[in-house]
Amino acid sequence: MRLCRILYSLLGQHAPAKLLPQLFQEAVFNEVNIQMIDRKLQEVLFSKRIPSYTVSKEACDKLSEHGINAYERSGGDAAMYINLPPLLGPDVKHHFEGIASELSKPYFNCIRSLSKLPKPPTHWKFIPGWTSYANGTAISVDCPSEEGLVFDTEVLVKESNAPIIAVAASVNGWYLWVSPRLFEPPVEPTNMVTLADLIPLYSPGTSLSSPKCIVGHFVSYDRARITEEYLTDPTGLRFLDTMSLHICVSGLTSTQRHIKMASDKHLYNNKLFKDFVAELNAKRGSTNQSDVESLEWIKEASLNSLVEVYKLYCKKDPPQDKSLRVIFEKGSRKDVIKNFQKLVTYCALDVHMTFDIFQCLWKLFTERFPHPLTFYGLLEMGSMYLPVNRSWVDFQERANQAYADLNTKQKTMLQKLAEDALKRHNGNDKSYERDPWLWDLDWSKPKKPASKSEDAQYIASLPKWYRELIPKPIKDHYKEGPTLVTAQMKIAPKLLRLCWNGLPLHFDQTLKWGTLIPGRVPKPVGDPQFYKQNSNLKENRSSHALSIQSPQSQILPSITVVKTAAAGPRLLQFPYREYLQYWEKEIEKRLFDLNSRVAFKNRVDPTPRDKFLLDELRRSVEVMPLDFDVMHRLIASFKQVSEECKVEQFATEKLTLPIYEYLGELQVKGALFWQNKHRYDTRRCGMVGRQKIHRRTTTDTINPEIATCWFCPLPNEGGQGLPVGSPLSKPFQVHIASGRLHSAQTSGExxxxxxxxxxxDRIRASFWQSYSKRVMSQMYVFLPTRLLPPTVQSSLNEEAAPRGQLYGAILPQVIAAGTISRRAVEPLWLTASNAEPERLGSEIKAMVQAPPGYCIVGADVDSQEMWIASLIGDSKVGFQGGTPYGWMTLEGSKAKGTDLHTKTANLIGIKRNEAKVLNYARLYGSGVEFTKHLLSKFQSNIRPEEASLKAEKLMRATKGYRVSVPSQNNSEGKVEYKSIWRGGTESHVFNALEAIARSPEPRTPVLGAQITRALTPKAVQDDVGFT
Incomplete structure (x- = not known):
């Protein structure tokens, strides 16, 4: 209908009057009031006509349970008939099969010609260009003449991206190409590659449109070194990648890949492998390590390298000596010439191995992917072409210079911060001991100067941490200042005075980066190591009208701690009072603002432990070295909140840990602590940390051990509780942008x-920091003027010299089917995000520019996966839109808030674009854990517990809940049960998808494509995580 509406808007006033009555017919609506296409068009496309439908009250009522009003029809344009070209068959299905067969037929013929390879020659001629080896003779030729070739190239990595040798094989003979550069004097390494450096595959005078098919392993690498592929006009050359064929037939998921690697290399202490084995053995009731290696999917799959794939399909060790590869990776032209025969034989063996793999794989591939469109799609995905011009070179130069300038500026500012810290704290008063960031740096100085010179005297006055930032020898460089400081150093966050949600960052030698959570009370109370006695405490506090009994001891404002290091232990003074000045502001927001009070009042499963916990927090605050007015305010807040807790209503239960051990959790989670009914169950509340059986978020500090605080680690995108090496690393850029990670305000502006x-600047440089190597490694070739199309030649501006105008292309090195879902994989162009003004280099996609006379046409199937999924789900009901998911996909309106993405966004309070990511992730199999991970990335201030609640709420509303229903009677007559989804908007969809996945031979409905052998029900059985 979208196409019809677009045509209607275009034809509205300009179509002839005679045409309009034929185009537009009365709208037809189905059982849930979704408008259908024109009836005559339905007959043309599907060889079937249904004149009308009756509204289904049952279906509409079912949809209303999910907030969908299917009784109300949308405005509904008149149905439109389009005069389509004649179909190649009785319906649209046969039409596309016919097109696919017609397009792929020439390349099927090329492949059929690759039935057998002759023996390779034993001696190779060292002459430039192509040499043919057939029937015992070697002659120079322009190019291989056959339509089907197995092909491999080799490159001198240290010198250039240009090929140095290439070997091809056909049924008629072998071919060797030697680069003319091997016969020229050595040159300096360069990224520049010209057309003359590349390998031709069409002879002069041969039509470039004649079909040829090149088979190779990761063949896009070889394609990027072929002359004709850079020409503006398309050729008949296509490339078939045996790596892609392997991934389609026997590819692995990322988790399977890691387990397979660990199993092959016997890395049984690998954490992922150990966890997998433990879960698998628990399920099978076994403790045998070898059970894992006997898993069906491990035997049916391999990693993607040529050697591993050869072992899998050819069932023998490869005949290849990979030690020779080091010459191509690190050697020179001289090394290639010296080892020429060995290296060409090495390349020829790669070609023969690729052919042997292809012979085994091709039959498997055509059986598992019978539709010609799958095959032709692989060929087309392997023919990507990105036109570029001089702007591509200028872009790299500008970005590199801007990045260097940012680094220089950043380094200069860090030096200035280090110098300011030295000036502020290098006196004899040890003021650094009162700084929450700098107190644990090494402020020690040499006992005496190296000499009596003024320079030696000054160097001896510098603390050790500052001296370590000066290049050696210090006496020659100390005047330059701390020039070694970088943002990657451990000292950088301290100089920047970084805070996480208002709390100063702390580095623990064992636990790495996090924040300190005050509230631990050193035992015994009154120990002079931690407490000071103050007879006036009670009197002073009662003057503030506190109706709470105050202790006579107060924790010291500065706590002596021990830091263990390789050089030996050091005594340090932790500035507890100064740290509390930041904590008291944050704790009021977390525990005593309106939201927190409402959360406490409406807490889940109230228990007397709640009041006991608040009492413990009050007692811990009473002994803190706080100003009396701050303490009065906090304790008054405790009293106001705790008065709403009635202890006598509930029975007490025994806790796994003492109640005060939960104070850290309460402070970290804030209001969310009260929403978790398992908040006191350390085995069920998802905590991480100190002891495996307790799994806590907050843990005791370890090195240095601070008796008054717990340690809360910074979030790690790799998993909750994992240590963070640097808060200035790339994953934290989003937290900097949101303000969650920030610099503390100081008196010095x-x-x-x-x-x-x-x-x-860290945010601005983040994109280029991650992508610059990938950008710089892109191989681009500019075309000589004589090979440019006439429209481009006529536009050349001679006045643009001396830099000139250049036109050429980049051939992305794509794995056409790089994932088990047959999605293309490429490290730069398929991963780069959209341009953002504040991200240096993120405009990279704009550097792909069509030459004069050409234009780039964009095409995207909107919501493709959703449409397919909804169609599969609706098929179980029998009509389009019969399920909530299908209805929202077909009829949902963004303006009315009834589309799937808006509904998800409103359900859990996120942005619509974020909801879109979650909805697609669910289709691809993500569960609660990955949804939590995405929510944490979207909302940098969300706490793990809140992310868990939102993820669970979303899953319950969409997928629903699992129930067991009778499936069938087994051979013994007993009823078997199966698990299905029920009660969610997407329950029908996932039940239908899982029914396909769990069938004996899962295939996609239209193309009949099978899933990888490593994920078939027979292979995975009940293996954890793959069912």
């Missing part, structure tokens, strides 16, 4: 500006 500027 200049310091704040410098720190804030460094954080902004």
């Amino acid at each position: 200049g310091e704040n500006q410098a720190a804030d500027q460094i954080l902004r």
